[in-house]
Amino acid sequence: MAEKEWIETLIYTKSGSLTELGTHYCPGCTHGISHRLIAEVIDEMGIREDTIGIAPVGCAVFAYDYFNMDFAEAAHGRAPAMATGLKRVNPDKIVFTYQGDGDLASIGAAEIMHAAGRGENITVIFINNAIYGMTGGQMAPTTLPGQRTTSTPLGRDIEVHGFPLRMCEILSQLDGSAYVVRRSLHNVANIRRAKKAIRQAFEVQRQGLGFSMVELLSSCPTNWGMSADEALTWIEEHMVEAYPLGDYKVSPSIAVTKKDEGR
Amino acid sequence: MAKGRIVVDETLCKGCELCTSVCPKDLIRMAMDRLTPKGYHPAMLVDPDGECTGCAICAVICPDSAITVYRLVPAEKVRTPTA
Amino acid sequence: MQTEIIISGFGGQGVLFAGQLLSYAALEKDLHVTWFPSYGPEMRGGTAHCTVIISDDEIGSPVIRNPTAAIVMNLPSLDKYEPLVKTDGVLVVNTSLVDRDPEREDLQIELVPANEIAEELGDKRLANLVMLGALLNHLDVLSIDEVGASLKRHIPAHHRDLLQGNIKAMQRGTALAAGEKLAT
Amino acid sequence: MAKELLKGNVAFAEAAIRAGCEAYFGYPITPQTEALEHMAKRMPELGRVFLQAESEVAAINMVYGAACAGVRVMSSSSSPGVSLMMEGLSYIAGSEVPAVLVDIMRGGPGLGNIAPSQGDYNQIVKGGGHGDYHPVVLAPASVQELIDFTVEAFDIAEKYLCIVIILADGSLGQMMEPAELPEMKKVRSVKERPNWALTGARDRDPNIITSIYMDPLVEEELNRRLMAKQAKIEANEVRFRELMLDDAEIAVIAFGTSGRVAQSAVKTAREEGIRVGLLRPISLYPYPYERVRQIAGKVKEILVVEMNSGQMLGDVRIGNEGRVPISFYGRQGGVIPLPDEVLEEIRKIQSRINASE
Numbered sequence: 049m050a051e052k053e054w055i056e057t058l059i060y061t062k063s064g065s066l067t068e069l070g071t072h073y074c075p076g077c078t079h080g081i082s083h084r085l086i087a088e089v090i091d092e093m094g095i096r097e098d099t100i101g102i103a104p105v106g107c108a109v110f111a112y113d114y115f116n117m118d119f120a121e122a123a124h125g126r127a128p129a130m131a132t133g134l135k136r137v138n139p140d141k142i143v144f145t146y147q148g149d150g151d152l153a154s155i156g157a158a159e160i161m162h163a164a165g166r167g168e169n170i171t172v173i174f175i176n177n178a179i180y181g182m183t184g185g186q187m188a189p190t191t192l193p194g195q196r197t198t199s200t201p202l203g204r205d206i207e208v209h210g211f212p213l214r215m216c217e218i219l220s221q222l223d224g225s226a227y228v229v230r231r232s233l234h235n236v237a238n239i240r241r242a243k244k245a246i247r248q249a250f251e252v253q254r255q256g257l258g259f260s261m262v263e264l265l266s267s268c269p270t271n272w273g274m275s276a277d278e279a280l281t282w283i284e285e286h287m288v289e290a291y292p293l294g295d296y297k298v299s300p301s302i303a304v305t306k307k308d309e310g311r
Numbered sequence: 312m313a314k315g316r317i318v319v320d321e322t323l324c325k326g327c328e329l330c331t332s333v334c335p336k337d338l339i340r341m342a343m344d345r346l347t348p349k350g351y352h353p354a355m356l357v358d359p360d361g362e363c364t365g366c367a368i369c370a371v372i373c374p375d376s377a378i379t380v381y382r383l384v385p386a387e388k389v390r391t392p393t394a
Numbered sequence: 395m396q397t398e399i400i401i402s403g404f405g406g407q408g409v410l411f412a413g414q415l416l417s418y419a420a421l422e423k424d425l426h427v428t429w430f431p432s433y434g435p436e437m438r439g440g441t442a443h444c445t446v447i448i449s450d451d452e453i454g455s456p457v458i459r460n461p462t463a464a465i466v467m468n469l470p471s472l473d474k475y476e477p478l479v480k481t482d483g484v485l486v487v488n489t490s491l492v493d494r495d496p497e498r499e500d501l502q503i504e505l506v507p508a509n510e511i512a513e514e515l516g517d518k519r520l521a522n523l524v525m526l527g528a529l530l531n532h533l534d535v536l537s538i539d540e541v542g543a544s545l546k547r548h549i550p551a552h553h554r555d556l557l558q559g560n561i562k563a564m565q566r567g568t569a570l571a572a573g574e575k576l577a578t
Numbered sequence: 579m580a581k582e583l584l585k586g587n588v589a590f591a592e593a594a595i596r597a598g599c600e601a602y603f604g605y606p607i608t609p610q611t612e613a614l615e616h617m618a619k620r621m622p623e624l625g626r627v628f629l630q631a632e633s634e635v636a637a638i639n640m641v642y643g644a645a646c647a648g649v650r651v652m653s654s655s656s657s658p659g660v661s662l663m664m665e666g667l668s669y670i671a672g673s674e675v676p677a678v679l680v681d682i683m684r685g686g687p688g689l690g691n692i693a694p695s696q697g698d699y700n701q702i703v704k705g706g707g708h709g710d711y712h713p714v715v716l717a718p719a720s721v722q723e724l725i726d727f728t729v730e731a732f733d734i735a736e737k738y739l740c741i742v743i744i745l746a747d748g749s750l751g752q753m754m755e756p757a758e759l760p761e762m763k764k765v766r767s768v769k770e771r772p773n774w775a776l777t778g779a780r781d782r783d784p785n786i787i788t789s790i791y792m793d794p795l796v797e798e799e800l801n802r803r804l805m806a807k808q809a810k811i812e813a814n815e816v817r818f819r820e821l822m823l824d825d826a827e828i829a830v831i832a833f834g835t836s837g838r839v840a841q842s843a844v845k846t847a848r849e850e851g852i853r854v855g856l857l858r859p860i861s862l863y864p865y866p867y868e869r870v871r872q873i874a875g876k877v878k879e880i881l882v883v884e885m886n887s888g889q890m891l892g893d894v895r896i897g898n899e900g901r902v903p904i905s906f907y908g909r910q911g912g913v914i915p916l917p918d919e920v921l922e923e924i925r926k927i928q929s930r931i932n933a934s935e
Contacts, residue, residue: 055385056384057383058380059367060370070325076328097779103788112786120787120788123639126636129639129640133603418583426756428753429754430749431753456755
C-alpha cells in the first residue's frame with residue numbers, strides 16, 4: 049500500500065471580514081469572539097460587500113475599525129433607528145447593529161422595541177455582559193440582583209434599582225420578531241452554537257422574514273474584577289441561570305435545523 | 312509526527328490565557344520570557360511530542376483572532392479553509 | 395386694493411371651507427390671496443375662523459386686526475368681530491343663531507337667517523354658502539359667478555352631489571342681500 | 579407649472595418629493611402633521627420610503643441612517659419634537675452627511691401650545707445640539723418661499739454635506755396661498771449615489787461614517803474642517819430681502835411671518851410719510867451681519883420684531899456693532915403681532931427721532 053500523501057492545510061485564520069487591526073478590547077473580553085463569529089458568518093455567506101454595520105456607543109463604539117465593510121456609528125441606543133433608515137433605502141443590503149446592554153436595553157429600549165415591533169428586516173447582535181464596560185463598570189439594565197458594580201457598590205438592590213430586563217423574553221413577544229434567541233460565549237461548545245445562531249439570524253434577514261436578534265451572554269473580566277477564565281465561569285454559573293439560553297422566537301417560516309439548539 | 316500546529320500572531324495576542332485553558336492536550340503556555348509590543352506575555356504552542364491535532368479549539372475561543380491553525384490533511388481530503 | 399375677510403363661527407359650520415372657496419376664486423382670477431385659519435383646540439366645538447386677504451398686490455401680513463368684511467355665524471363671533479370691522483365695511487350676521495341686533499351704524503350690515511334658508515334648501519350644512527352669497531353681493535373683488543366656478547372645481551369629490559345645492563345656497567344669499575338692499 | 583392654492587405643510591412636503599426626497603421619517607406633532615400625512619400618502623405611491631417613527635428621537639436617527647446611504651432624506655417636526663432631535667442633528671453634523679429638516683415652530687417653552695411662534699431661533703440657529711456646528715437655516719415668509727427653500731435645502735445640504743433647516747412657524751404651516759410647485763425631479767439610482775455613501779463595500783474600500791474622534795487633535799481637525807465649510811457657507815449663502823431701505827431713517831428687521839407683518843406696517847408707515855424700510859433676513863445662519871452693519875451706518879434707529887422674546891435681536895446687535903439704538907417688539911406664547919402694533923412702534927421711534935432733531 050502506497051504511503052498516504054499529507055498536505056499541511058490552513059484550518060483556521062483570521063476572517064477576511066475583519067480588518068488587520070487589533071482590537072482595543074481588554075484581554076479576554078468576549079467582544080472579540082462575537083466580532084469574529086459575525087465576520088466568519090459574513091465570510092461564509094459571501095455577503096461582505098453587501099453588508100452594512102452599525103456600531104453602538106459603548107465598548108464596541110469602534111467596531112467599525114475592526115470590521116472590513118461599510119459601517120456607521122450611531123448615537124447611544126439609536127442603532128436600530130439608524131439601521132431602519134439605512135435598510136429602508138438599501139433594502140437589498142444586509143444591515144446589522146451591534147449593541148451592548150446599556151445601549152439596547154436602557155437608553156435604546158424604545159428603538160429596539162419598535163424596530164422589532166415593525167418587523168424591521170435587520171439583524172441585531174446584542175452583547176449582554178451585565179455591566180457598563182466603557183464607562184467603567186456601572187450598573188446595566190441587565191446587572192444581576194446582588195451584583196456589585198461601581199454604581200451599585202453594595203450589590204444591585206432590587207428594592208432600589210428594580211429587576212434586570214430580559215430582552216429576548218420581551219422582544220420575542222412582538223409579532224414583528226422572526227428570530228430571537230439567546231446564546232452564550234462562555235465555552236467552545238456555546239461559542240459554536242452562537243455562531244450558528246448568528247448565521248441563522250443573517251439568513252432570516254436575507255430571506256426578508258423580519259426582525260432577528262441574537263443575544264450573547266458575554267464577559268467583562270476587567271469590570272467584573274476577574275481573570276478571563278474566571279469571567280467565563282461566572283457567565284456559566286450566574287448569568288445563564290438569570291438569562292436562560294434558548295430560542296425565544298423562531299418564525300415558523302424559518303427552515304431550522306433542529307440540531308441548532310441553545311441548550 | 313504532529314498532525315497540527317498553531318501560529319500565534321503576537322501583535323494581536325493580549326495574553327488572556329483563554330486558549331491555554333481549552334487546549335485538550337494542554338499544549339499552550341504563556342511565553343513568560345518575552346512581551347508583545349502591547350506588553351503582554353503571548354501564548355505559544357509547546358508541543359515537543361507532536362501532540363497538536365490542529366483541532367482549532369484554541370482559535371475558537373481566542374477573542375483576538377490571534378491564532379492561525381494548520382493541520383496535515385490527506386491530500387485527497389484537502390478543502391478550503393474554514394473554522 | 396386689499397380686501398380682508400374674516401369668516402367666523404362654530405367648528406363644523408364650514409367657515410374654513412367658505413374661506414377656501416374665496417381663495418380659490420381669487421387665485422383663479424390671478425389675484426394675490428392668503429387663507430389663514432384659526433387652528434388647534436378651538437377648532438373642536440369652540441369658534442373657528444379664517445382670515446382671507448385678497449389683493450392685487452403682494453400681501454404682507456396674513457393676519458389683520460380690522461377686516462373689511464366679516465361673516466359671523468354665531469353670537470361669540472358677532473361679539474368678537476363687530477367692533478373690529480373697518481368703517482363702511484361689511485358685516486354679515488347669521489340671525490338664525492344670533493339673538494341680538496348689531497350695534498354698529500357705520501357698517502353695511504346684512505342679516506341672514508342662514509340656517510333656516512339652508513334647511514329650506516334641504517341641507518342645513520349649506521348655511522355657510524348662504525352667508526357667503528350674501529357677502530359677495532357687497533364685494534367688488536369677486537363675483538358670485540367666479541366663486542361658483544371655483545366651487546365646481548374644488549368641491550371635495552365626496553360632496554359632489556351637493557354642488558347644485560351649494561350654488562343655489564349662494565344664489566339665495568346673494569338674492570336676499572340684493573333684495574334687502576333694494577328695499578332700503 | 580400653474581399656481582395652486584396650497585397649505586404650507588402640504589406645499590413643503592410635496593416640494594421635497596419633487597426635489598427628489600427618497601425617504602421621510604417623522605412623528606406626528608401639531609402644527610406640522612399635514613406634512614407627515616402628505617408624505618404618508620405620496621411616498622409609497624412613488625415607491626419611496628415613508629415611516630412614522632416611534633419618536634422624534636428615532637425619526638432623526640432614521641434620517642441619519644438613510645443620509646448615510648446617500649439618499650435625499652428629510653424629517654419635519656415642531657418645536658418640542660425638534661428639541662428631541664437635537665442629539666441626532668449633532669451626530670449628523672459631526673458625520674458630515676446631508677439632511678433636511680423643517681421646523682414648524684409653535685409656542686413654548688415646554689409643551690406650550692400649537693399656535694405660531696418663532697421661539698426656536700436660538701435652538702436652531704445657534705446649533706441646539708452639542709458641539710461646534712451650524713446648520714444652514716432658511717426662514718421662509720410665504721408658502722412659495724417654503725417650497726423654494728425646501729427644494730434649495732437639498733442642494734445646499736449636498737453641496738456642503740451639512741444639515742439645512744427650514745425654520746418656519748405654525749402660521750406658515752397652516753395657511754394657504756397660491757404657489758407654484760417645481761417639476762418632479764428624477765430620483766438618483768443607487769449607482770449615482772455619492773462615493774462616500776454606505777451601499778456595501780463592493781469593488782472599493784469600506785466607507786465608514788462616524789463622528790467620534792478620541793484624539794483631541796483629530797477632533798479638532800474635524801472642527802476646523804467644519805469651520806472652513808462654514809466660512810464658505812458664510813461667503814456664499816447669505817440671503818435676505820429688503821424693502822424701501824434706500825432713504826430710510828428707521829430700519830425694521832424681522833424674519834419669517836413677523837417679517838411679513840412688519841412689511842404691512844412699513845408700507846402703512848410710508849403712507850404716513852415715515853421714512854422706514856424693512857430688512858427680512860432669510861438665511862438665519864449664515865446671518866446677514868454685513869447688511870445689518872451697512873444699514874446701521876445709514877439709519878437712525880432699528881426696530882426688531884419677532885414672535886419670541888428677542889432671540890434674533892442678539893444677531894442684530896452683533897451686526898449693528900453699537901452704531902444706532904435698537905428697540906424690540908415681540909409677541910410670545912403663540913401670538914402673532916398685528917401690523918398696527920408694529921406700526922405703533924414705528925410711530926414711537928419716529929417721534930423720538932423728531933424730538934431729538
